[in-house]
Amino acid sequence: MIPQQLLDDDLDRIFADWETVPFLLRPGILKDGSIHEFPRPVPAIRLQDAWDFQALKVPLVAGDTLVGHSQQGVNILVEGQFQPDADTTDSDRFDAVEDLRELLNVGGGNVKYELYLTIDTNTEQYRKFKSCTTVRFECDLTDSRLFTYRIVIHAEDPVLYATGPGS
Numbered sequence: 001m002i003p004q005q006l007l008d009d010d011l012d013r014i015f016a017d018w019e020t021v022p023f024l025l026r027p028g029i030l031k032d033g034s035i036h037e038f039p040r041p042v043p044a045i046r047l048q049d050a051w052d053f054q055a056l057k058v059p060l061v062a063g064d065t066l067v068g069h070s071q072q073g074v075n076i077l078v079e080g081q082f083q084p085d086a087d088t089t090d091s092d093r094f095d096a097v098e099d100l101r102e103l104l105n106v107g108g109g110n111v112k113y114e115l116y117l118t119i120d121t122n123t124e125q126y127r128k129f130k131s132c133t134t135v136r137f138e139c140d141l142t143d144s145r146l147f148t149y150r151i152v153i154h155a156e157d158p159v160l161y162a163t164g165p166g167s
Helices: 004-018 090-104
Strands: 028-031 034-037 044-048 051-056 065-071 074-082 113-120 125-140 147-155
Touching (some): 074 125, 090 125, 090 147
Antiparallel strands (some): 051 065, 074 147, 113 125, 125 147
């Protein structure tokens, strides 16, 4: 059995290492005029593109022909973790999860948000998708020392923009 203190020390080192990575994805969303960053570290962001097309088959000829390619919207999978502070209560932990859930909620109206893959306010470098909605949110609460979450976001517009807020 590994002593609890060694596990805790290892988690602290992992989180400290994430702060020193030269290119760090800092995902967040622009909602209600403010950028809200997701809890970090975020070890995985995956883009899932798809295209529509029509497959045509000519009888007695080998192979087929694909026509009418058009790109669909893109799904973005964000996997992240956050470590509650040592003095954080169970109530605070659940409040943090609820805050993230509320941030991702697009509600009954047709409210969409911008998803930022990286935010660097010092150099004003951004990468974002527009017209985004949340498809799925999962959070693993079984380990009270480290919460992991997974978000699937759909961007109607498949273009990856290099502009900041308001543009």
